[in-house]
Every structure is written in structure tokens, then in C-alpha cells.
Amino acid sequence: MALTAPKRKRKRRSKKKKLQSRLKRYAIAAGLAVVALFAFSVLWAGVYRVAPPPGTLVMAARGLGGDKVNKQWVRLEDISPHLVTAVIAAEDTRFCLHNGIDFEAIDKALAESKNGGRLRGASTISQQTAKNAFFWNGGGWVRKGGEAWMTVLIETLWPKRRIMEVYLNVAEWGDGIFGAEAAAQSRFGKSAKDLNAYEAALLASVLPSPDKWRVDPPGPYVRKRSGTVRARMNVVRRDGLDACVTKH
Structure with a gap:
């Protein structure tokens, strides 16, 4: 009907x-x-x-992959100031100047790429801390979006010293070694607080690719890069670009 x-x-x-x-x-x-x-x-x-973060997703992945995870948490006061300066010099010289996402560095990287240069990363120490502490390795918009949000959040809630402290304790130095203390003990047989400028520059030099570049012994590229890092360390100290971490 x-x-x-x-x-x-x-x-x-x-x-x-x-x-x-x-x-x-x-x-x-x-x-x-x-x-x-x-x-x-x-x-x-x-x-x-x-x-202190009890662990990270990257650490869990290494463990599930069969690697032995070596990590030791130490206070920033127990890490050599040389390593703090070296990491800023190698990874993010504007760490004390930006609010987590360095738009000036991003614009510069894009401009260099447009002029025929290689597109380099413009990730800050704050972004790397957010990624290492809360997320996983690899790309994808979900991770990148979450990383950006957590970067803004930790820059709002944490002082710069805390960001550096967490970063130096969760960063990977290859072979399942996480954190400055474990890296110093494994690579140089000493505590992180006793690292000299040369050793600190070597450790900072391999951070971008810790599974590819070695400290013990360093190859020609790492030796060359560590020399560049040591020169930048002098500039960082001279211009007070590490003041937000080293002065308290």
C-alpha cells in the first residue's frame, strides 16, 4: 500500500x-x-x-627486538657541563632562544632547500625530548602532530633545565644504550659528570644517527664532526647560548 x-x-x-x-x-x-x-x-x-620517566616506547621496542637495554637516570647536576654545551652546539644552538619549535630554523632550512641545498632537519632539542619521552621513532602525521603538541606542553610546564635533563637521560647512543650516564660508562668507562670536552663532543656528534655512527672508535666523519662541534661549543659559551641550562 x-x-x-x-x-x-x-x-x-x-x-x-x-x-x-x-x-x-x-x-x-x-x-x-x-x-x-x-x-x-x-x-x-x-x-x-x-x-624520571620509567622507560620509553623506543626502549620497549629495543627490548622486544632482543636488544639489552642499558639505561641509568642521573640528575643534570651529575652530567658534565661539557656535554650540555656540546649537545646544544650539535643539535640546537637556539635552544635557549625559542619556545620549542624554531620557526626561524625551519624557514632557513626551507630556503636552503629551494636554493638547491639538501633539505636538513630543523628539529629542536625540545621536539626531540617530546619524541623520545612520549612517542616512537619513525614518521607519520599522528606521531608528528602528537610530538608538536607535547613540545608545546613541556615548554609550557617544564623549565629549560628539565627539558635538557630528560633529553640527556632518554636519548639513545646506540646498542640499546640510553642516557648520558650509560653512554659515558659504556663508551669511556667513566661517569657522565667526568666527561671532558673532547669526549662530550664525540657523544654529541653521533646523536643524529647513533646506530650508524660510532664513538669507539670514531670514524673519519665522526672525528671531523666532533671537531666542528668543539668549535661551536666555544661560540655557545662565548655568546651565552647555554645560559638557560648552565646558569641557575
């Missing part, structure tokens, strides 16, 4: 209301998920502001 025009209209209105109700429920659920994710990220970053 065919529906009359009024009944067809009522049926269409009923379907429309059901669809609107469903979309409203989805929107509410999505909104609650965003609020929960925001609250969790703030709590997570807040905990790491005062407590």
Missing part, C-alpha cells in the same frame, strides 16, 4: 531526526575523547616534570 504524502514527509523527518541524533552522539563522544586526551597529556607531562 503506497504511503500518502503526509506519511512520507513524517518518515523523512523521522530519519532526519535519527541521523541528527546519531551525529550529535558522535560529536559528543569525539569531544569527550579530545578532552580526555588533553587531560591525560597534561597529567603525563606534569608527572614527568618531577619524576
Whole structure:
């Protein structure tokens, strides 16, 4: 039996209301998920502001892959100032000047690429800390978006000294070695607080690719790069580019 025009209209209105109700429920659920994710990220970053991260996803991946994970947490006061300066010189000379994401460095890298140069990374120490402490290696927009958000968050909640302290304790130096103390003990047989400028420059030189470049013994490229890092260390000290970490 065919529906009359009024009944067809009522049926269409009923379907429309059901669809609107469903979309409203989805929107509410999505909104609650965003609020929960925001609250969790703030709590997570807040905990790491005062407590050492018990481990990272990268460490877990190394362990599941069969590698022996060697990590030791130490306070920033127990890490050689030479290593702090060397890492700033090698990784992010504007660490004390930017707010986590260095747009000036990004613009410079893009300009160099447009002029025929190789597109280099412009990741800051803050971004690397966010990635190492909260995420995993590899690309993907999900990780990169989360990394950007956590970078902003830790720059808001943590002082620069804490960012450096966490970075130096979760960075990987190859062979499942995480943190400055484990790296110093494994590579030089001494504590991180006793590293000299030469040793610090060597460690900082391999950070971009710790599984590819070696400290013991350093190859020609690492030796050359460490010499460049030592020269930059002098500039960093001269211009006070490490003041937000070394002066307190």
C-alpha cells in the first residue's frame, strides 16, 4: 500500500531526526575523547616534570627486538657541563632562544632547500625530548602532530633545565644504550659528570644517527664532526647560548 504524502514527509523527518541524533552522539563522544586526551597529556607531562620517566616506547621496542637495554637516570647536576654545551652546539644552538619549535630554523632550512641545498632537519632539542619521552621513532602525521603538541606542553610546564635533563637521560647512543650516564660508562668507562670536552663532543656528534655512527672508535666523519662541534661549543659559551641550562 503506497504511503500518502503526509506519511512520507513524517518518515523523512523521522530519519532526519535519527541521523541528527546519531551525529550529535558522535560529536559528543569525539569531544569527550579530545578532552580526555588533553587531560591525560597534561597529567603525563606534569608527572614527568618531577619524576624520571620509567622507560620509553623506543626502549620497549629495543627490548622486544632482543636488544639489552642499558639505561641509568642521573640528575643534570651529575652530567658534565661539557656535554650540555656540546649537545646544544650539535643539535640546537637556539635552544635557549625559542619556545620549542624554531620557526626561524625551519624557514632557513626551507630556503636552503629551494636554493638547491639538501633539505636538513630543523628539529629542536625540545621536539626531540617530546619524541623520545612520549612517542616512537619513525614518521607519520599522528606521531608528528602528537610530538608538536607535547613540545608545546613541556615548554609550557617544564623549565629549560628539565627539558635538557630528560633529553640527556632518554636519548639513545646506540646498542640499546640510553642516557648520558650509560653512554659515558659504556663508551669511556667513566661517569657522565667526568666527561671532558673532547669526549662530550664525540657523544654529541653521533646523536643524529647513533646506530650508524660510532664513538669507539670514531670514524673519519665522526672525528671531523666532533671537531666542528668543539668549535661551536666555544661560540655557545662565548655568546651565552647555554645560559638557560648552565646558569641557575
